[in-house]
Structure formats: structure tokens, C-alpha cells
Amino acid sequence: MINMISGGSTNGDSGRARKAHGRRLENFEVNSQxxxxxxxxxxxxxxxLKDVVIPHNDPLLVTLTIANYDVARIFVDxxxxxxxxxKETLDQMKLEGFELDPITTELYGFTGHALQPLGQIVLxxxxxxxxxxxxxxxxxxxxxxxFSFNGILGRPALSDFRAVASTYHQKLKFPSGREVGVVRGDQKAARLCYVNEVRIDSKKKRREVGMVSIGRTSKVHGQKVLLMYEEGHEKVELIPGA
Incomplete structure (x- = not known):
């Protein structure tokens, strides 16, 4: 489960572009108009707080309209x-006339693990x-x-819409002309997604550390122990506590 995501091409898809982005802040004049x-x-x-079940520590999940589709379970992060x-969400939308642009910068979760995106799309x-x-x-x-979510609304969109999120109040507010628009969160969906994410993460960990290979020689790869045959190996699932 990735709770915080960094990287991507938001501030440039190259080292030079990211350095230029950093220098812009150095050149900023505090008192400039x-x-x-x-x-x-x-x-x-x-x-x-009307209709919000409290106390709670639920994430903020909302329904947004993306390319004329009402997409539920969008995590505001x-x-x-x-x-x-x-990708699964994008495939279900079956969009025409939108192209996927390649990017090279990887995404990183708070654990430091890298994930290579498939690309980016403007919608x-x-x-x-x-x-x-x-x-x-x-x-x-x-x-x-x-993932149990269909998408993640990150800082770029929040900044573009000048939106302010409150997980406690389960709302996302944004300026709409002279008024303030509101998007309400879905606490029930948030709790179901949390349960599903924990289940997905638990299954992934069991697959990674719950399989060993039995054979003539042994190798250690992190938490995995591989005992290799010269001509192949047989995988046996371990039962914790057995």
C-alpha cells in the first residue's frame, strides 16, 4: 500500500527540468506582487460534519467526473x-482520441520502492x-x-483547482466563481477499500516469503531462501506455524 507517492513527471521528466524547477523558488521575491x-x-x-460518522480516521474518497465518466473511489492524497x-480503470473507460505519452521518471512510495509508470494521459x-x-x-x-482505488487525486490537481481537503470533515472544497464548491467523501467506500488494501498487501507478502525451492544448493535473496536443483527446482508453499 503506497501512502505517499513521489516522483513522476510533475516537475519535469529529466534531471535538468527538475533542477530548473528548484531554481525558480530561489529566484522568487517574497514581496513581489x-x-x-x-x-x-x-x-x-x-x-x-452532518452525515459524517465520528470519531473516525477514514481517508477521503470521492467521486469525480473524468472524461465524462463518473469515477468513484478516487483517493484524495x-x-x-x-x-x-x-490501468484497469482506464481500460474500462474505453476512451477514444486520447493518447498515452511515455515518461521515464519512476514513482516512489514512502518505503522507497520504485514503480515504472506506463505513461501519462491528459483528461x-x-x-x-x-x-x-x-x-x-x-x-x-x-x-x-x-489497488482498491480507481485513481488518486494528488497535489497537481489540488493546486490547479485551488482545492482544500479535510479528511476529518470528509469534504473537498474549491472556489467556483464567487461561491465554494463541495465534493463529499464516501466513508463506507473508504472503509471497504482499507479492508481490501490490507488483504491485497497481506496476500502479496505471503506470496513473496511463503514460497521456497527445494534442491541441492541454496541461495538467499532478502527474505527468500532458494534451494536450487541443478536442472530445475520444485516450489513448496510453507504454512506459517506448521
Whole structure:
């Protein structure tokens, strides 16, 4: 389970581009006048806790409109350096006229493990409903991995929409003209996804450390012990505690 994602091509898909991105901050003048939009104030209060089961520590999962599809189970992750859509989700959408662009920069979870994305795709993304709906083009990194989520809304989209998330209030708020748009979280889906993620992670670990090979010579690879035949090997699943 990747709780925080870094890497990707958000700040450039090369070392030179990422260094240039860092230098922009050094050249920034603190007192310079910025052409910032005049947004309405965004705040959270007791009224935002209506229909929220408390106490809780649930993640914020929302339903968003991506390329005219209402996509549920989108994980709002302020720690992710990229927006992510999983390959299985993209395949189900059966989009035409959108191309997958290659990228070389890997993604890294907080454990440091690397994952090579399949590419990236730019799709229209909408937050909110009715008169408060706001639509922008968003770049998604495409990943093929077993996940209970359909996608991850990371810092790039949150910044583009100037959105503010509150996991406690289970809401995502964003400016929509002079008003504040709201996307509500789904606590039930969040808890089901958590259970599924733990199950997926548990099965993955059992597959990695629960198989050994019996043979004439032995090799150690991290937590795996391989006892190799010269002409092949037989795999036997270990039962913990047996």
C-alpha cells in the first residue's frame, strides 16, 4: 500500500527540468506582487460534519467526473506528487482520441520502492455539480498495480483547482466563481477499500516469503531462501506455524 507517492513527471521528466524547477523558488521575491485570483474564503465548521460518522480516521474518497465518466473511489492524497489513474480503470473507460505519452521518471512510495509508470494521459476532470461544477484538464500518471482505488487525486490537481481537503470533515472544497464548491467523501467506500488494501498487501507478502525451492544448493535473496536443483527446482508453499 503506497501512502505517499513521489516522483513522476510533475516537475519535469529529466534531471535538468527538475533542477530548473528548484531554481525558480530561489529566484522568487517574497514581496513581489502576484496575480493571484480573488477566491472566496474556504473554511470548515460543525455544519460540515452532518452525515459524517465520528470519531473516525477514514481517508477521503470521492467521486469525480473524468472524461465524462463518473469515477468513484478516487483517493484524495495531499502527499502524492502526481495524479494517478490505474490501468484497469482506464481500460474500462474505453476512451477514444486520447493518447498515452511515455515518461521515464519512476514513482516512489514512502518505503522507497520504485514503480515504472506506463505513461501519462491528459483528461478533462470535473469537480462539483450543477452551477458549482469546475472543469480543467488534468495530467494523470497511468499505473498498473493491484489497488482498491480507481485513481488518486494528488497535489497537481489540488493546486490547479485551488482545492482544500479535510479528511476529518470528509469534504473537498474549491472556489467556483464567487461561491465554494463541495465534493463529499464516501466513508463506507473508504472503509471497504482499507479492508481490501490490507488483504491485497497481506496476500502479496505471503506470496513473496511463503514460497521456497527445494534442491541441492541454496541461495538467499532478502527474505527468500532458494534451494536450487541443478536442472530445475520444485516450489513448496510453507504454512506459517506448521
Amino acid at each position: 502576484l496575480n493571484c485570483p480573488t477566491d472566496p474564503s474556504i473554511s470548515f465548521g460543525r455544519e460540515d 495531499t502527499g502524492s506528487s502526481v495524479n494517478i489513474i490505474f 478533462p476532470l470535473s469537480l462539483g455539480n450543477g452551477d458549482q461544477r469546475v472543469t480543467k484538464m488534468a495530467c494523470f500518471t497511468v499505473v498498473e498495480a493491484p
